[in-house]
Amino acid sequence: xxxxxxxxxSTSWRACWADPxxxxxLLLQLGYNATLVAVGATxxxxxxxxxxxxxxxRKRALVSDAISHATLPGICLAFLLMVALGGDGRxxxxxxxxxxxxxxxxxxxxxxxxxxxxLAEDAAIGAVLSVFFGFGIVLLxxxxxxxxxxxxGLEGFLLGSTAGMLWNDALVIALxxxxxxxxxxxxxxxxxxxxxxxxxxxxxxxxxxxxxxAMMGLVMAVTVVGLKIVGLILIVALLIIPPVTARFWTERSxxxxxxxxLTGGLAGYLxxxxxxxxxxxxxxxxxxxVSFAFFxxxxxxxxxxxxxxxxxxxxxxxxxVHLRQGLLALAQGQxxxxxxxxxxLRQAELVRADGVATDIGRAxxxxxxxxxxxxxxxxxxxxxxxxxxxxxxxxxxxTVLTHDQIxxxxxxxxxxxxxxx
Amino acid sequence: MIELAAREGRRLENDAIxxxxxxxxxxxxSYGQKPAVFSVDMTVQPGAMTAIIGPNGAGKSTLLKxxxxxxxxxxxxxTVFGRPLEEQRARIAYxxxxxxxxxxxxxxxxxxxxxxxxxxxxxxxxxxxxxxARALDCLARVGMRDFADRQIGQLSGGQQQRVFLxxxxxxxxxxxxxxxxxxxxxxxxxxxxxAVLKALKQAGRTVVVVHHDLATVTDYFDNVFLINTRRVAxxxxxxxxxxxxxxxxxGGRLATAQVDQLARVLG
Numbered sequence: 001x002x003x004x005x006x007x008x009x010s011t012s013w014r015a016c017w018a019d020p021x022x023x024x025x026l027l028l029q030l031g032y033n034a035t036l037v038a039v040g041a042t043x044x045x046x047x048x049x050x051x052x053x054x055x056x057x058r059k060r061a062l063v064s065d066a067i068s069h070a071t072l073p074g075i076c077l078a079f080l081l082m083v084a085l086g087g088d089g090r091x092x093x094x095x096x097x098x099x100x101x102x103x104x105x106x107x108x109x110x111x112x113x114x115x116x117x118x119l120a121e122d123a124a125i126g127a128v129l130s131v132f133f134g135f136g137i138v139l140l141x142x143x144x145x146x147x148x149x150x151x152x153g154l155e156g157f158l159l160g161s162t163a164g165m166l167w168n169d170a171l172v173i174a175l176x177x178x179x180x181x182x183x184x185x186x187x188x189x190x191x192x193x194x195x196x197x198x199x200x201x202x203x204x205x206x207x208x209x210x211x212x213x214a215m216m217g218l219v220m221a222v223t224v225v226g227l228k229i230v231g232l233i234l235i236v237a238l239l240i241i242p243p244v245t246a247r248f249w250t251e252r253s254x255x256x257x258x259x260x261x262l263t264g265g266l267a268g269y270l271x272x273x274x275x276x277x278x279x280x281x282x283x284x285x286x287x288x289x290v291s292f293a294f295f296x297x298x299x300x301x302x303x304x305x306x307x308x309x310x311x312x313x314x315x316x317x318x319x320x321v322h323l324r325q326g327l328l329a330l331a332q333g334q335x336x337x338x339x340x341x342x343x344x345l346r347q348a349e350l351v352r353a354d355g356v357a358t359d360i361g362r363a364x365x366x367x368x369x370x371x372x373x374x375x376x377x378x379x380x381x382x383x384x385x386x387x388x389x390x391x392x393x394x395x396x397x398x399t400v401l402t403h404d405q406i407x408x409x410x411x412x413x414x415x416x417x418x419x420x421x
Numbered sequence: 422m423i424e425l426a427a428r429e430g431r432r433l434e435n436d437a438i439x440x441x442x443x444x445x446x447x448x449x450x451s452y453g454q455k456p457a458v459f460s461v462d463m464t465v466q467p468g469a470m471t472a473i474i475g476p477n478g479a480g481k482s483t484l485l486k487x488x489x490x491x492x493x494x495x496x497x498x499x500t501v502f503g504r505p506l507e508e509q510r511a512r513i514a515y516x517x518x519x520x521x522x523x524x525x526x527x528x529x530x531x532x533x534x535x536x537x538x539x540x541x542x543x544x545x546x547x548x549x550x551x552x553x554a555r556a557l558d559c560l561a562r563v564g565m566r567d568f569a570d571r572q573i574g575q576l577s578g579g580q581q582q583r584v585f586l587x588x589x590x591x592x593x594x595x596x597x598x599x600x601x602x603x604x605x606x607x608x609x610x611x612x613x614x615x616a617v618l619k620a621l622k623q624a625g626r627t628v629v630v631v632h633h634d635l636a637t638v639t640d641y642f643d644n645v646f647l648i649n650t651r652r653v654a655x656x657x658x659x660x661x662x663x664x665x666x667x668x669x670x671x672g673g674r675l676a677t678a679q680v681d682q683l684a685r686v687l688g
Binding site: 057059185186187189190192193195196197199200202203204205247250251252253255256 | 486489490491507510513515517521522523526527528529532533536539540542544545572588598
């Protein structure tokens with residue numbers, strides 16, 4: 001590490017990086033363990049993001065929370081079993097197998113409750129989640145009183161613990177993640193169809209229930225391989241936040257899957273790097289916070305669905321309405337009381353500071369009133385149905401009708417002098 | 422079930438299942454303890470347009486969904502072109518009710534139509550230019566070609582219904598089952614849909630529609646199936662769509678205005 005520090009000091013582009021530790025973490029230069037964690041977190045983020053998208057589209061995002069909490073009893077029971085058999089209770093594949101088994105039992109309970117009783121899914125999720133988690137905590141406490149030397153930090157699975165991550169752990173994550181992605185690639189079409197229109201899917205012979213189970217199986221796989229890095233309490237964030245983030249940027253489900261995997265992977269990588277850059281920064285929670293940062297950014301600035309874009313659209317629309325109303329009021333010689341209307345008219349130099357219309361203002365007002373009369377004719381005319389459908393009180397009539405059509409309407413209204421200016 | 426049929430004087434074995442596009446025998450569906458559809462027989466005639474009509478809650482949509490295996494019946498048999506349903510899935514196109522899906526789903530109009538080709542594409546088959554061309558052609562048939570790249574949430578109710586119909590057309594099926602396609606749509610859409618359905622009939626396909634507007638039954642359909650939990654009547658519109666049968670199906674639930682309207686239609 002001392003050598004690293006020397007090298008870091010001598011680099012000339014150090015100024016570009018606020019924190020040399022963070023830079024090295026981002027470049028995977030902080031040693032073996034940090035590199036393993038970063039690679040593992042990236043892979044986990046990608047597979048969790050892609051998997052979570054289908055859950056999100058199926059509107060069953062919270063099922064993942066029940067599944068992840070249901071892993072705890074399995075972890076503890078697997079530990080007890082392995083110790084009872086005289087082995088090392090900390091064997092990771094053994095613990096993961098146990099967690100998968102109890103997550104599956106939890107999922108079956110959940111499915112049974114929703115399908116065969118009158119319980120709604122949200123209530124069933126609450127019941128399964130709390131009971132399994134409670135049972136798991138009881139087992140965890142029992143294990144901690146058994147033999148202090150062998151408890152092996154099972155509680156690390158609650159929030160993840162990357163300190164002692166080994167090559168094998170990374171391998172498990174890589175294989176699990178790759179398997180999940182391969183399955184997604186294979187059944188993406190039926191999963192999309194079931195998420196969008198389950199009745200149509202059933203009518204086409206898609207085994208809806210089995211597809212749902214496969215989707216949950218994917219969630220379970222991601223949860224289990226994610227136990228080591230983010231832990232069972234926070235894995236739900238990696239399954240839900242990336243798809244919600246991706247949804248802001250696209251209107252196509254296949255792109256939501258891709259973007260979600262991308263932001264999930266990026267959050268995993270950045271989060272792992274940040275947590276490695278300083279002592280005592282927990283990996284899992286930092287990853288979750290990074291993915292939340294992506295979400296917050298998207299919520300604000302995404303075009304179309306973002307909050308800012310919606311606000312701008314609304315204000316712009318409001319200004320158009322006020323301006324139009326103001327012009328019509330001017331044309332009819334009515335007093336304008338609305339301060340916003342007056343301000344907009346003044347800004348556009350359509351009225352003077354004292355509220356009297358300028359020349360341009362009078363001309364625009366007359367035009368607005370005339371357009372209203374033209375629209376009246378159009379909307380009363382059965383043969384102009386298509387054009388009339390576009391009437392919104394704001395649109396310039398020239399954008400809808402041709403010059404000749406407008407001239408024809410004007411002929412029917414009469415000469416311009418009859419319109420009060 | 423057989424005893425019941427015998428009691429009603431119907432002979433099961435003689436029913437013309439044959440190659441009927443959709444034949445239902447003794448179908449009972451129940452949500453909870455109250456049957457929504459009880460011991461219903463239905464034999465759809467090939468190459469014709471059939472309306473399923475009956476009052477609200479009479480089991481019209483349920484009958485359709487059970488016939489397609491979307492809801493699980495308590496008892497009964499369904500055959501499609503004389504064979505079990507599962508073997509004939511590829512020949513059936515279903516148009517569900519518009520309200521059954523979330524229209525804020527991230528997908529474009531063309532993607533919805535392409536869903537009609539998923540079975541043909543298989544799990545990993547590549548989506549090729551000819552598939553897209555076919556989807557666009559189906560959109561053109563319902564007058565929605567210009568909307569192909571729109572997000573589905575931007576469509577009006579009538580346009581959504583036409584997209585659903587285009588998805589069914591993409592399947593190139595032999596039997597089309599539509600659940601209330603005219604509910605809450607504009608006049609232009611109704612006209613467009615009925616034109617497409619009539620063209621399907623011309624091409625020898627069979628069309629079954631859950632329908633709620635009694636005034637248009639004689640204009641649109643060849644056959645009618647009246648249901649109120651039980652089958653009330655079934656047959657050609659001219660013979661079956663009578664005031665007596667309607668009274669039997671609707672009971673006191675037919676509003677006076679509807680009766681007057683029908684009296685005019687039926688002459």
